[in-house]
Amino acid sequence: MGAVLSLIRGSLAFSCYVINTLFWVIPILLVSIIKLIPVTPLRTLCSYLLDHCATAWISVNTLIERLFHRVDVQIEGDSNLSPKEWYMVIANHQSWVDILVLQRIFNHKIPFLKFFLKQELLYVPVLGLAWWALDFPFMRRYSSAQLRKNPKLRGKDIEITRKACAKFKTKPVSVMNFVEGTRFRPEKHQKQNSEFNHLLKPKAGGMAFALSAMGDQIHKLVDVTIYYPGNTPSYWDYICGRVKQVRVHIKVSEIAPEMRGDYLNDRAYKISFQEQLNRIWQEKDAMLTKMAQQ
Numbered sequence: 001m002g003a004v005l006s007l008i009r010g011s012l013a014f015s016c017y018v019i020n021t022l023f024w025v026i027p028i029l030l031v032s033i034i035k036l037i038p039v040t041p042l043r044t045l046c047s048y049l050l051d052h053c054a055t056a057w058i059s060v061n062t063l064i065e066r067l068f069h070r071v072d073v074q075i076e077g078d079s080n081l082s083p084k085e086w087y088m089v090i091a092n093h094q095s096w097v098d099i100l101v102l103q104r105i106f107n108h109k110i111p112f113l114k115f116f117l118k119q120e121l122l123y124v125p126v127l128g129l130a131w132w133a134l135d136f137p138f139m140r141r142y143s144s145a146q147l148r149k150n151p152k153l154r155g156k157d158i159e160i161t162r163k164a165c166a167k168f169k170t171k172p173v174s175v176m177n178f179v180e181g182t183r184f185r186p187e188k189h190q191k192q193n194s195e196f197n198h199l200l201k202p203k204a205g206g207m208a209f210a211l212s213a214m215g216d217q218i219h220k221l222v223d224v225t226i227y228y229p230g231n232t233p234s235y236w237d238y239i240c241g242r243v244k245q246v247r248v249h250i251k252v253s254e255i256a257p258e259m260r261g262d263y264l265n266d267r268a269y270k271i272s273f274q275e276q277l278n279r280i281w282q283e284k285d286a287m288l289t290k291m292a293q294q
Helices: 002-034 040-068 097-106 118-125 127-133 144-149 156-169 186-192 205-217 237-238 265-293
Strands: 073-075 086-089 113-115 172-177 220-227 245-254
Touching: 002 040, 002 127, 002 237, 040 097, 073 097, 073 205, 086 205, 097 113, 097 237, 097 245, 113 245, 118 127, 156 205, 172 205, 205 265, 220 265, 245 265
Parallel strands: 073 245, 086 172, 086 220, 113 172
Antiparallel strands: 220 245
16 A cells, blocks of 8 residues: 555656646746847846746745655755855765755755756757756767767867856856766776765866856855765655655855866866865765764
């Protein structure tokens, strides 16, 4: 009976999420079409309207969660946040549930989160268009084989990052980056021979390029550590109510001047930035160990 109720709960929650998404995607796409008109004040107004729509979308998702699959999200650490500030947000990545958790805990507290997404996600039905309309930066990664075959592709992903982040200078924004590049899996962890117990190796490039593109406008780093007691849940586990608790630690700090530089051409800065990110990851790894022991 418990399994049946869980299935019914998940099906109802999923249906409500779909309806809510379709409801908000329509005004988001309409406003995004108006935003194509090359008038700066109009585009700025549209950007604010789009973020308000997106925030309302997440707010209703949170109501659906509380109605069908209430989750105890325990938050510790820094809470001095503002929707009028520019933030760089980084977090460990284990599941699609991470995104739902991040949207829930930061909704109305900081500007709407703009995630770095893989280019392929642009073609996800409905959501891909919504992410495009909301100015989510889409990244295309080229393999070593592709770069050897076509050297002109080298640096293209950097230019895409710069253009995407240039849109974020006119209004407060939270740029979200999963610096591990992919979700944690034991086989990936083993293949990398990662020195961290609970994390994959962090990739510095995307974060460094985003900081460079944003300049001094963005000067706060929000470091989020997400821990799921028990097994890492899937999206279906989450909406079926099988996840009873999520623990989150937030650390807010100033972005030091030495974290800005020319990542592409300055080798000393590139090495220094990777070392600084590795130190952040060491602290995060220790935090996850502490959470697991509590």
